[in-house]
Amino acid sequence: xxxxxLVPLVLVVxxxxxxxxxxxxGSSGKEGGTLTGTYASFPTYLDPTLSYxxxxxxxxYDTYLPLLTYAHANGAxxxxxxxxxxxxxxxxxxxxxTYTLTLRKGLKYSDGTPVKASDFAASIERIFKLNSAGSGxxxxxxxxxxxxxxxxxxxPGIKTNDKSGKIEIxxxxxxGTFNNELALLYAAVLPADTPTKNLTTDPPPATGPYMxxxxxxxxxxxxxxxxxxxKANGPAxxxxxxxxxxxxxxxxxxxxxxxxxxxxxxKADWMQTPxxxxxxxxxxxxYEGTQFRVERPINLYMFWINTTQPPFDDLKVxxxxxxxVDTAALERIYAGSxxxxxxxxxxxxxxxxxxxxxPHNMAKAKELIAEANPSDRNVTVWTDNESPNDEAGAYYExxxxxLGFNAKLKTISGDNYYTVIGNESTPDLDTGWLAxxxxxxxxxxxxxxxxxxxxxxxxxxxxxxxIDDPKLNAKIAKLAQEPLGPEQEAEYAALDKAYxxxxxxxxxxxxxxxTFVDSEIDLDKVIFNPTFGQDLTSFQFK
Amino acid sequence: xxxxxxVEVAPAPAGSPWRLAGRRLRRNRVALAFLGLFVLIVAFxxxxxxxxxxxxxxxxxxxxTLEKIEAGGETREVVNREGKPIGPQWFEAGGRFFLGAxxxxxxDEMVRLMYGGRTxxxxxxxxxxxxxxxxxILGLLAxxxxxxxxxxxxxxxxxxxxxxxxxxxxxLGLALAVGGLRIGPLHVSGDSIWIPVLVxxxxxxxxxxxxxxxEVLSLREKEFVEAAEAQGAGPLRVMFGELLPNMLSTIIVFxxxxxxxAMLLEALLSFLGVGVQPPxxxxxxxxxxxxxxxxxxxxxxxxPGAMVLLTVLAVNVFGDGLRDALDPKSKVRLEAxxxxxxxxxxxxxAP
Numbered sequence: 001x002x003x004x005x006l007v008p009l010v011l012v013v014x015x016x017x018x019x020x021x022x023x024x025x026g027s028s029g030k031e032g033g034t035l036t037g038t039y040a041s042f043p044t045y046l047d048p049t050l051s052y053x054x055x056x057x058x059x060x061y062d063t064y065l066p067l068l069t070y071a072h073a074n075g076a077x078x079x080x081x082x083x084x085x086x087x088x089x090x091x092x093x094x095x096x097x098t099y100t101l102t103l104r105k106g107l108k109y110s111d112g113t114p115v116k117a118s119d120f121a122a123s124i125e126r127i128f129k130l131n132s133a134g135s136g137x138x139x140x141x142x143x144x145x146x147x148x149x150x151x152x153x154x155x156p157g158i159k160t161n162d163k164s165g166k167i168e169i170x171x172x173x174x175x176g177t178f179n180n181e182l183a184l185l186y187a188a189v190l191p192a193d194t195p196t197k198n199l200t201t202d203p204p205p206a207t208g209p210y211m212x213x214x215x216x217x218x219x220x221x222x223x224x225x226x227x228x229x230x231k232a233n234g235p236a237x238x239x240x241x242x243x244x245x246x247x248x249x250x251x252x253x254x255x256x257x258x259x260x261x262x263x264x265x266x267k268a269d270w271m272q273t274p275x276x277x278x279x280x281x282x283x284x285x286x287y288e289g290t291q292f293r294v295e296r297p298i299n300l301y302m303f304w305i306n307t308t309q310p311p312f313d314d315l316k317v318x319x320x321x322x323x324x325v326d327t328a329a330l331e332r333i334y335a336g337s338x339x340x341x342x343x344x345x346x347x348x349x350x351x352x353x354x355x356x357x358x359p360h361n362m363a364k365a366k367e368l369i370a371e372a373n374p375s376d377r378n379v380t381v382w383t384d385n386e387s388p389n390d391e392a393g394a395y396y397e398x399x400x401x402x403l404g405f406n407a408k409l410k411t412i413s414g415d416n417y418y419t420v421i422g423n424e425s426t427p428d429l430d431t432g433w434l435a436x437x438x439x440x441x442x443x444x445x446x447x448x449x450x451x452x453x454x455x456x457x458x459x460x461x462x463x464x465x466x467i468d469d470p471k472l473n474a475k476i477a478k479l480a481q482e483p484l485g486p487e488q489e490a491e492y493a494a495l496d497k498a499y500x501x502x503x504x505x506x507x508x509x510x511x512x513x514x515t516f517v518d519s520e521i522d523l524d525k526v527i528f529n530p531t532f533g534q535d536l537t538s539f540q541f542k
Numbered sequence: 543x544x545x546x547x548x549v550e551v552a553p554a555p556a557g558s559p560w561r562l563a564g565r566r567l568r569r570n571r572v573a574l575a576f577l578g579l580f581v582l583i584v585a586f587x588x589x590x591x592x593x594x595x596x597x598x599x600x601x602x603x604x605x606x607t608l609e610k611i612e613a614g615g616e617t618r619e620v621v622n623r624e625g626k627p628i629g630p631q632w633f634e635a636g637g638r639f640f641l642g643a644x645x646x647x648x649x650d651e652m653v654r655l656m657y658g659g660r661t662x663x664x665x666x667x668x669x670x671x672x673x674x675x676x677x678x679i680l681g682l683l684a685x686x687x688x689x690x691x692x693x694x695x696x697x698x699x700x701x702x703x704x705x706x707x708x709x710x711x712x713x714l715g716l717a718l719a720v721g722g723l724r725i726g727p728l729h730v731s732g733d734s735i736w737i738p739v740l741v742x743x744x745x746x747x748x749x750x751x752x753x754x755x756x757e758v759l760s761l762r763e764k765e766f767v768e769a770a771e772a773q774g775a776g777p778l779r780v781m782f783g784e785l786l787p788n789m790l791s792t793i794i795v796f797x798x799x800x801x802x803x804a805m806l807l808e809a810l811l812s813f814l815g816v817g818v819q820p821p822x823x824x825x826x827x828x829x830x831x832x833x834x835x836x837x838x839x840x841x842x843x844x845x846p847g848a849m850v851l852l853t854v855l856a857v858n859v860f861g862d863g864l865r866d867a868l869d870p871k872s873k874v875r876l877e878a879x880x881x882x883x884x885x886x887x888x889x890x891x892a893p
Contacts (some may be wrong), residue, residue: 257837277646278835281624329607333646335625385815387834391647394820398605410733411820412720420720 058533064188079441096174103165109205122192134186243537277335311374318503320368322358351492382432465504573863590656597637606648666805672743677750685758715816791868798861
């Protein structure tokens with residue numbers, strides 16, 4: 001009896017240990033530790049109201065939370081807007097003009113002061129007071145435009161109740177993209193008394209799982225766990241992970257080769273900087289799958305074509321150019337970091353449905369040119385001087401010459417490229433290179449800026465093709481007012497095709513970036529959000 | 543009958559001072575060797591069209607990204623899927639891609655090196671000519687007239703001199719590369735090769751004016767100037783008929799050194815993207831574009847760099863030899879300092 005009784009007991013103990021081990025070592029990994037990361041340059045701002053670059057957004061994604069936020073997930077899932085400091089997604093009433101949200105209960109800043117509904121109003125006002133690059137996203141709030149001028153008197157379109165935590169936002173007109181805009185870092189909630197100045201060197205208190213503890217401008221910065229995350233915010237916010245490491249140290253290392261070297265020598269755990277084309281394939285070949293992963297942010301690389309003047313005012317000529325450009329050649333020019341595409345909405349963007357109206361066919365392209373027989377064959381090809389964009393421009397010049405044009409490459413500094421090609425007084429704006437990075441994952445962001453007739457302006461023009469199709473303009477305007485759902489996504493997919501039939505651009509690919517980590521980091525768990533980049537809460541030591 | 547005194551007269555050196563200088567130069571084997579090297583480099587650049595059409599069968603800007611070539615009995619991609627360009631093929635592909643491809647566009651490196659050299663040499667010589675001509679004229683005016691003309695010219699040069707030459711060239715190159723240069727009816731487009739020529743010529747002018755002015759100040763006190771003025775020669779005739787010929791050797795030596803300086807500055811400006819602009823190519827732009835592939839294809843940076851180095855070295859060493867030949871007194875002064883015999887060098891100097 002004794003012997004028989006021991007066997008099941010031993011089995012139970014062994015099975016229990018095995019389960020426990022698999023739970024501990026196999027999937028959960030180590031909690032705590034210090035993550036050391038490197039950046040190639042210090043972000044322009046470490047102030048959520050002012051930051052407009054992905055470097056700053058990566059740095060503050062887990063530090064400053066807006067009412068809504070982007071899901072902490074990879075790929076298309078990371079483009080979904082989820083509640084952040086708000087209890088739930090907004091209730092939209094009044095024909096799409098009123099957004100009502102309620103703050104979660106018991107939230108605190110990292111200095112211990114409670115988060116109040118009125119802080120949201122103050123945070124939006126701070127955007128206008130500081131003339132933040134994000135101002136345009138919130139000008140649709142009633143009274144915001146006037147506040148942008150006067151900088152005083154408050155924004156009447158935002159009503160808050162500190163007791164109930166209720167926030168009501170009234171818009172001048174329905175705005176289908178407003179949820180996406182509320183989830184941007186510009187709208188992160190900060191204490192109402194936050195100074196109206198750039199706080200990069202002395203960042204305001206945080207609401208997320210991490211807080212910035214020390215900033216050495218130009219050299220680096222540090223994070224620690226927000227003490228009120230575990231006590232208050234963490235239990236209340238189920239959409240933002242707690243994070244695994246206790247501390248994060250970021251240092252600026254200018255040279256990407258040195259950054260790679262530091263990871264290989266265990267001196268750093270992660271590099272934020274995308275690896276340059278020279279090193280890219282070497283690192284990819286050696287570490288892909290274990291320490292290296294290719295990521296797809298949402299962007300589009302293309303050649304714009306001025307549809308308003310010869311020879312590109314002829315549809316056949318524009319279609320010919322689309323047939324002539326070979327994305328396979330451009331993939332090589334971008335040394336493998338380009339994912340080829342021939343449509344407007346890139347993969348990962350809601351509304352993306354893959355198609356290719358112009359598969360590479362030089363014979364067909366030449367046929368179309370012969371039919372069109374343009375009298376003006378002198379064209380200027382614009383590009384910036386940053387590699388490999390300058391090489392893409394040189395390739396495009398060669399393609400146009402092969403089609404029978406007399407193309408001349410005009411390469412100008414990347415610092416003022418968009419200013420020059422966005423100014424209608426610049427002579428010979430025929431065609432050229434362009435990269436467009438999303439502000440937020442909503443298809444309207446692409447169509448409104450790149451193709452709407454409203455976007456054509458004498459200076460700071462963003463509709464470089466100068467296409468102004470009234471029917472398609474009306475479609476963009478209609479969809480802009482509707483919240484994004486499956487029906488709207490299908491309409492955006494149709495809009496993608498409708499514009500590509502007009503061939504105002506030659507899209508050729510999405511530029512990928514990379515995540516490269518030390519062997520101690522669990523790569524499978526690292527999240528790359530298409531808008532914010534690597535999610536610091538996802539880094540975990542094995 | 544009184545016999546003539548037996549006086550041994552040293553034979554006067556035969557020929558003109560130029561012929562004597564030529565003789566001294568011919569004896570300077572090192573200078574001649576570097577002159578030979580320079581001639582080879584120029585010839586290398588001059589045969590670019592022949593090489594491009596008859597051997598490489600491509601132009602300097604023709605891209606071959608997706609092409610494949612037959613070399614050594616196998617098919618090779620000009621640019622592989624990872625964007626790495628083909629390396630030197632020597633004559634395995636019949637001379638095509640002799641030095642490989644220049645980068646991800648798959649342009650023939652050898653052809654670009656030859657055409658790039660033509661641009662670099664053109665910029666070097668044209669800029670040196672501008673700074674030499676301008677510097678000489680301004681130096682002559684300042685040194686001859688002295689007074690207010692000297693003050694005006696010298697202070698203007700001081701203003702330019704106050705800026706570090708490289709930084710000034712970068713600033714001007716950057717500004718003019720974007721907007722071009724427009725002076726009255728004259729318009730030079732921002733991507734024209736004449737922009738770096740003018741920028742380099744301009745920033746180096748003070749370095750030419752000052753020594754020329756000093757020499758004019760010294761020469762204008764000599765008797766031959768007095769004699770010319772006594773014969774009624776006007777200022778222009780004195781400056782360009784009397785002073786200039788006496789400074790010609792100095793100017794020629796300066797010109798060679800200016801060529802070297804101009805080529806170096808062109809390489810730097812082009813490397814930084816503010817010199818020669820695409821689609822024109824120079825050794826500086828080639829170094830710049832090759833720099834992106836420094837670890838995987840170092841030859842793309844090293845080859846044009848080596849060409850700049852060899853050309854500047856050749857011009858400098860030959861310039862030194864020319865100076866020794868045209869103005870041997872300077873060498874005597876140098877050798878006196880170093881304790882060497884000057885007897886050989888002094889040949890032909892005695893009046």
